[in-house]
Amino acid sequence: xxxxxxxxWHRKREQWHAMAEGASDSATADxxxxxxxxxAFDGLEKALEAVGLLDEALALDLRRPQEYFxxxxxxxxxxQELAQHQTDGTAA
Numbered sequence: 001x002x003x004x005x006x007x008x009w010h011r012k013r014e015q016w017h018a019m020a021e022g023a024s025d026s027a028t029a030d031x032x033x034x035x036x037x038x039x040a041f042d043g044l045e046k047a048l049e050a051v052g053l054l055d056e057a058l059a060l061d062l063r064r065p066q067e068y069f070x071x072x073x074x075x076x077x078x079x080q081e082l083a084q085h086q087t088d089g090t091a092a
Contacts, residue, residue, distance in 0.1 A: 002076045003057025006044050010058070043082030051075060 013036065020032035048054040053075055 001041075001044050001079055001082060003048055003053055004060060006041055006048065006057050007060045009041050041082070044077065047077045047082055048075075 016032060016036040020029045020036075023029040023032060045054060048057050
């Protein structure tokens with residue numbers, strides 16, 4: 001997973017929050033929050049921060065093709081290592 005994945009999922013999380021806010025009742029909103037909250041990428045954020053790429057990743061504009069090249073895309077982490085980092089605090 002790379003910084004571009006982080007940007008993508010941040011945008012998806014924003015969409016899901018907007019969908020939950022527009023829910024017809026609080027039970028539906030709570031359900032949507034419960035379903036989508038576990039998709040937070042805390043381990044990826046920590047790994048990108050550790051290598052000094054978090055700010056650069058968050059500044060990506062995925063609508064601009066020139067943004068697809070560079071260290072944020074080239075620096076990637078295995079999802080399994082990120083999940084371990086998230087649960088036990090070890091370095092990825």
